[in-house]
Amino acid sequence: MAKRSKVNQRQRILDEAAKLFKEKGFAGTSMRDLGGEVGMEAASMYNHIKSKDEILESICFYISNTYISQLAEVEKMEAPYTKKVETLLRLHVYLMLEDGAAVSVANNDWKYLTGEKLTEFKDARKRYEQGFATLIELGIAAGELQPVNVSVALFTMLSAVRWVELWYRPGRGISPEDLEQNIMTILLNGLAK
Amino acid sequence: MAKRSKVNQRQRILDEAAKLFKEKGFAGTSMRDLGGEVGMEAASMYNHIKSKDEILESICFYISNTYISQLAEVEKMEAPYTKKVETLLRLHVYLMLEDGAAVSVANNDWKYLTGEKLTEFKDARKRYEQGFATLIELGIAAGELQPVNVSVALFTMLSAVRWVELWYRPGRGISPEDLEQNIMTILLNGLAK
DNA sequence: ATTAAAAACTAACAGCTATTAGTTTTTAAA
DNA sequence: TTTAAAAACTAATAGCTGTTAGTTTTTAAT
Numbered sequence: 001m002a003k004r005s006k007v008n009q010r011q012r013i014l015d016e017a018a019k020l021f022k023e024k025g026f027a028g029t030s031m032r033d034l035g036g037e038v039g040m041e042a043a044s045m046y047n048h049i050k051s052k053d054e055i056l057e058s059i060c061f062y063i064s065n066t067y068i069s070q071l072a073e074v075e076k077m078e079a080p081y082t083k084k085v086e087t088l089l090r091l092h093v094y095l096m097l098e099d100g101a102a103v104s105v106a107n108n109d110w111k112y113l114t115g116e117k118l119t120e121f122k123d124a125r126k127r128y129e130q131g132f133a134t135l136i137e138l139g140i141a142a143g144e145l146q147p148v149n150v151s152v153a154l155f156t157m158l159s160a161v162r163w164v165e166l167w168y169r170p171g172r173g174i175s176p177e178d179l180e181q182n183i184m185t186i187l188l189n190g191l192a193k
Numbered sequence: 194m195a196k197r198s199k200v201n202q203r204q205r206i207l208d209e210a211a212k213l214f215k216e217k218g219f220a221g222t223s224m225r226d227l228g229g230e231v232g233m234e235a236a237s238m239y240n241h242i243k244s245k246d247e248i249l250e251s252i253c254f255y256i257s258n259t260y261i262s263q264l265a266e267v268e269k270m271e272a273p274y275t276k277k278v279e280t281l282l283r284l285h286v287y288l289m290l291e292d293g294a295a296v297s298v299a300n301n302d303w304k305y306l307t308g309e310k311l312t313e314f315k316d317a318r319k320r321y322e323q324g325f326a327t328l329i330e331l332g333i334a335a336g337e338l339q340p341v342n343v344s345v346a347l348f349t350m351l352s353a354v355r356w357v358e359l360w361y362r363p364g365r366g367i368s369p370e371d372l373e374q375n376i377m378t379i380l381l382n383g384l385a386k
Numbered sequence: 387a388t389t390a391a392a393a394a395c396t397a398a399c400a401g402c403t404a405t406t407a408g409t410t411t412t413t414a415a416a
Numbered sequence: 417t418t419t420a421a422a423a424a425c426t427a428a429t430a431g432c433t434g435t436t437a438g439t440t441t442t443t444a445a446t
Binding site: 023024025026027028082085108111112143144145146148149151152153155156157158159160161162163164166167172174178179182183185186187188189190191192193 | 216219220275338339349352353365367378380381382383
């Protein structure tokens with residue numbers, strides 16, 4: 001059976017690409033670099049992928065699709081808005097702990113997407129942000145959240161969660177659960193006593 | 194007097210480089226791209242700069258030096274730790290509003306520094322983070338701040354302040370002062386009511 | 387108006403880029 | 417063991433990279 005092997009090799013290329021793009025950036029990573037990491041001549045990888053651009057697209061849209069389905073999941077929840085916001089942020093942290101390299105690429109290298117893929121990605125991101133903002137807005141209207149500027153709250157939270165991927169490693173002396181709990185405490189209850 | 198002109202041209206190159214590096218990344222920006230923006234052949238810029246690497250170094254160390262002197266300033270203040278932390282964060286926001294492109298480059302493209310410049314930059318960043326962490330630690334010890342994990346608090350705050358540069362434009366319908374105030378409210382008092 | 391320095395230019399370089407075409411090797415079902 | 421597809425290889429492509437050398441133009445003080 002040849003199909004299995006092809007799928008696996010493609011996935012290996014994508015995984016190594018995510019790691020390399022995270023480390024050296026999309027433009028700073030050559031197909032020869034990637035081939036070296038995968039253990040294959042650069043040219044050979046074209047049996048599994050269409051182009052370098054397609055690699056980037058696969059990584060970016062895997063992440064944006066995940067975000068969007070997580071949002072849909074949370075929107076369906078029957079719970080207070082604070083709980084919904086908290087859940088969405090927790091899912092962010094989880095995805096980062098699981099697939100940090102891909103998240104990093106989607107966060108930083110999406111700008112190298114071209115043509116309609118670029119607009120498609122930006123649209124997806126805007127949809128996600130819009131949905132998240134609505135949760136915050138409703139939370140404020142319901143009196144559950146402080147009446148802060150919605151955009152400021154949105155981006156402060158999204159960013160506050162992004163550093164995890166840069167910093168977190170098992171062996172940092174803090175468990176994923178504690179990490180999460182600490183971030184949530186700061187964002188929801190504030191740092192001041 | 195020719196000296197004046199040389200300094201200005203050099204600064205123009207650095208400014209355009211920061212904008213371009215922010216937009217397309219260091220590796221994604223060619224000297225010909227930069228020349229096009231400056232209005233000069235790529236080769237001509239070498240009358241004002243030593244190399245592409247040197248441009249990156251100038252931008253990165255300008256920012257890291259600013260951060261470090263801001264930290265020193267705050268450390269000298271006679272004030273509660275909450276006030277010190279708040280001041281340092283405000284200075285972050287100001288620097289971003291003033292020099293967003295350069296901040297962005299120092300945040301994202303420092304990894305393209307090479308050799309001892311790379312280690313020098315990482316050391317400076319570590320010193321800054323260490324100093325900031327100490328303020329938080331003392332704040333907790335003094336009972337002014339919630340007893341959260343210091344690293345988590347540090348990076349949550351530093352990141353929460355980074356998105357400004359990606360998002361803020363005059364005409365967003367919020368003044369720099371309100372922007373600041375909203376961020377501080379979320380970080381210090383929390384989003385939950 | 388002369389002069390010398392500064393700053394622009396053109397042309398060229400060696401090396402790297404993503405990708406293709408064509409060929410050989412590996413894989414796995416018959 | 418034969419066979420055909422899949423997946424690896426080598427070699428080559430045109431175009432772009434940062435940078436240098438050498439030349440001409442611009443600038444500004446004498």
